[in-house]
Amino acid sequence: MATPIGDERLPISRKSHQFTESVIREMTRLAMEYGAVNLAQGFPDFPAPTEVKEAAVAAIRGDINQYAITWGARDFRSAIADQFAETTGVAVDPEQQVTVCCGATEAMISSLLAVVNPGEEVVIFEPFYENYGPDAIICGAAPRFVRLKPPDWTFDPAELAAAFSERTRALILNSPHNPTGKVFSREELEAIAEIVRGTNAYVVTDEIYQYLVYDGCRHISMAALPSMAERTITINGLSKTYSVTGWRVGYVVAPPQTSRAIRKMHDFLTVGAAAPLQQAGVTALGLPRGYYRKLAADYLTRRDRMLAVLEGAGFGCYKPHGAYYIMTDISSFGFASDIEFAEYLIKSIGVAVVPGSSFYSDPALGCQQVRFAFCKTQATLDEAAKRLSKVKK
Numbered sequence: 325m326a327t328p329i330g331d332e333r334l335p336i337s338r339k340s341h342q343f344t345e346s347v348i349r350e351m352t353r354l355a356m357e358y359g360a361v362n363l364a365q366g367f368p369d370f371p372a373p374t375e376v377k378e379a380a381v382a383a384i385r386g387d388i389n390q391y392a393i394t395w396g397a398r399d400f401r402s403a404i405a406d407q408f409a410e411t412t413g414v415a416v417d418p419e420q421q422v423t424v425c426c427g428a429t430e431a432m433i434s435s436l437l438a439v440v441n442p443g444e445e446v447v448i449f450e451p452f453y454e455n456y457g458p459d460a461i462i463c464g465a466a467p468r469f470v471r472l473k474p475p476d477w478t479f480d481p482a483e484l485a486a487a488f489s490e491r492t493r494a495l496i497l498n499s500p501h502n503p504t505g506k507v508f509s510r511e512e513l514e515a516i517a518e519i520v521r522g523t524n525a526y527v528v529t530d531e532i533y534q535y536l537v538y539d540g541c542r543h544i545s546m547a548a549l550p551s552m553a554e555r556t557i558t559i560n561g562l563s564k565t566y567s568v569t570g571w572r573v574g575y576v577v578a579p580p581q582t583s584r585a586i587r588k589m590h591d592f593l594t595v596g597a598a599a600p601l602q603q604a605g606v607t608a609l610g611l612p613r614g615y616y617r618k619l620a621a622d623y624l625t626r627r628d629r630m631l632a633v634l635e636g637a638g639f640g641c642y643k644p645h646g647a648y649y650i651m652t653d654i655s656s657f658g659f660a661s662d663i664e665f666a667e668y669l670i671k672s673i674g675v676a677v678v679p680g681s682s683f684y685s686d687p688a689l690g691c692q693q694v695r696f697a698f699c700k701t702q703a704t705l706d707e708a709a710k711r712l713s714k715v716k717k
């Protein structure tokens with residue numbers, strides 16, 4: 325191996341010391357090293373819809389290979405606005421309110437940079453998708469955490485209200501929720517809206533799992549609640565709904581003035597998302613309703629299979645009603661920590677998971693939890709089941 329060039333004494337930024345590398349993506353690297361079945365990172369191991377792939381190929385062959393409009397190709401933004409209106413009942417102007425980004429990941433950081441100043445605060449429910457903490461820090465803001473309490477991952481509205489201060493500029497909401505699979509109910513969303521309406525804060529809502537809901541649950545967008553569209557920034561993307569996490573295409577819907585600020589951040593961070601893949605996005609968003617019904621039905625089958633496997637192996641499961649993860653309680657296995665248990669699973673059992681502590685501000689809260697992703701083929705889940713049957717109780 326070549327010797328890396330660099331001087332260890334040269335400084336790196338203070339912000340980069342304030343968070344670690346992604347634990348989830350580190351687990352994927354370890355899974356590859358140990359030949360483990362990867363139930364850690366949330367990417368499907370089955371093909372994307374043929375029509376969507378063909379549309380991407382056709383776009384490249386048709387020479388849609390140069391920069392798209394910075395805030396997104398016009399017909400893709402129109403398709404996003406149409407889908408948003410259909411699912412929320414809220415009409416939005418694609419010319420002023422839709423911005424296409426490099427994944428929901430970039431949509432989130434561009435949105436936060438657009439509305440949050442250094443020294444301000446961002447309220448985050450925990451456990452949380454691990455990007456949100458670093459996102460707040462990158463903005464120079466302080467995260468304020470509010471607990472979702474198992475087994476139903478409910479929150480105390482008084483605790484949420486107490487997390488707000490004069491400095492709060494945003495609340496990050498994620499429903500359906502990673503890592504718990506919680507789908508926020510209308511009553512819960514109303515309670516959140518009631519608190520936020522009296523503040524100067526936005527709700528930044530990550531709805532990337534919008535179509536993955538089970539057990540008769542309904543996904544409700546915060547923007548659909550009375551008077552909330554004017555202070556809601558809705559983030560979504562192609563990754564999960566169309567099984568194309570590697571394409572890095574996401575989008576954000578926000579009021580016009582907010583969108584102008586988001587577009588500036590987006591432009592100078594990335595210029596734009598891949599042009600041919602935005603064209604394929606038009607095809608994706610145009611898929612018939614049956615596509616979404618089948619997607620959710622197939623995921624429900626996977627969820628039920630995985631719940632049975634995990635319960636059979638001795639895990640305590642928090643049944644998810646949305647998204648494609650199962651958060652589990654590992655206390656019956658007698659390990660000192662989630663990290664030790666995850667290492668044992670990767671090295672001795674051959675299954676990679678995400679240690680629960682990576683979803684909490686205080687690692688102690690997640691030290692007896694691990695998260696399984698079930699966005700995998702039956703063959704992968706079968707192999708995982710075989711291996712997990714060897715876990716020592």
Ligand SMILES: Cc1ncc(COP(=O)(O)O)c(C=O)c1O
Binds near residue numbers: 426430573
């Ligand atoms: C809640 C949540 N938001 C965003 C993302 C990333 O989305 P994208 O691939 O569009 O950047 C993930 C991926 O796991 C996620 O779980």
